[in-house]
Amino acid sequence: MLVDPSLGVRVRGRNALPPVDLVLLSHCHEDHTAALPLFRDAPVYVHEEDLPGLVDFDGFLSIFGVEPERREEYGHFLKTTFFYEPRPDAVPFRDGDLFDLGGGVSVRVNHTPGHTRGHCVLLVEPDGVLFLGDIDLTGFGPYYGDAWSDLEAFERSLELVRGIEARHYVTGHHIGLLDDRDAFLGRLDHYVARIADRERRLLECLAEPRTMDEIVAHRFVYRPHDEGAGIAKAERNSMQLHLDRLERDGRVEREGSKYRAA
Missing domain, CATH: 1.10.10 (Arc Repressor Mutant, subunit A)
Known part of the structure; x- marks a missing residue:
């Protein structure tokens, strides 16, 4: 299983990875799908609310709310810098869905909208690894600047994430891996506080x-x-x-x- 095939994955190339037979997306943003064209033969799953952005390019542009006069310019940027390709075969998942990976390992979907309509965090059991996607705990704070973003939904999602029991926390940007719940909660508090600030x-x-x-x-x-x-x-x-x-x-x-x- 591969989660969020990013530009870094594209730079390293598919041969640098173990075989991938399943791709899960935390959400449909360009920096989380840049290497997806390397895995055309693997099924890709995304939350149903973000599915339109993966099915075709018009849906992808609608996530950002690109004005008609900027569609050509911004579309060129997304295709040449982030290698966007539609995946009309993408499969939707929903909150609470469970992916059984075999050997007692599973991934549970927790819908955490706000960053996008379909943003999700993914809990890997039995190891207690929570992949946070773009709830990235950085000093920049929460990003809710796209057409499909929702400030108050993001705030509710941050409280939901606080209540998920895990032992390891993985962010989509910069922070990386946190192995201590207290450290996670401290960073989450600072992250949440950026909104009020x-x-x-x-x-x-x-x-x-x-x-x-x-x-x-x-x-x-x-x-x-x-x-x-x-x-x-x-x-x-x-x-x-x-x-x-x-x-x-x-x-x-x-x-x-x-x-x-x-």
């Missing part, structure tokens, strides 16, 4: 009325000098989720095209 700083900024363009330029998710494909859009999407919640809660008011703290 972004919201606090946003409210401070809105002591004066601001347009969305001003909010995006200020940067609350990314650093002020960060530029690049999709960064401003991801910042805008993320802040819109915060603003929608703050407006519902009566903590932010809208004045024409501007937002201000209530």
Whole structure:
């Protein structure tokens, strides 16, 4: 079994791996599927909510909410940098599904939406290994900047993950392997706190009325000098989720095209 065939897998090549007869995806993002074309003969499974992104390229672009005028440019980027190929034969799974790998080893699916609609963490038993996908516990914090992202679903997923008993924790980026539950919980606390910190700083900024363009330029998710494909859009999407919640809660008011703290 191979989980999330990334660019690193592509660089090493299929021959560097043991035989792969099953591919599981934690979610459908380009950096987690880059080596999938190396395994055309292996069945690939993904949560049913992310399945449209794997079946065809239009579905893949819809995950990010790519505007019509940017489809050609961004599509070229995804195909040449991350080697996207559709897998119309992909098989959907659901929350709670169990993959029996034989020899007493199994993988249980836990649906943890927010990063994408179909993001999942995977628990390997009997070893108690929890693969966290892009709940990556980095200092950057949770990413919910795509069209298919959901801030409040992400928060619920983080609490769900906290309650899953495991002995080893594997992240999709940077942190790697954690063999201590207390270390995992400590990193999770810091990761969760990034959401509240972004919201606090946003409210401070809105002591004066601001347009969305001003909010995006200020940067609350990314650093002020960060530029690049999709960064401003991801910042805008993320802040819109915060603003929608703050407006519902009566903590932010809208004045024409501007937002201000209530």
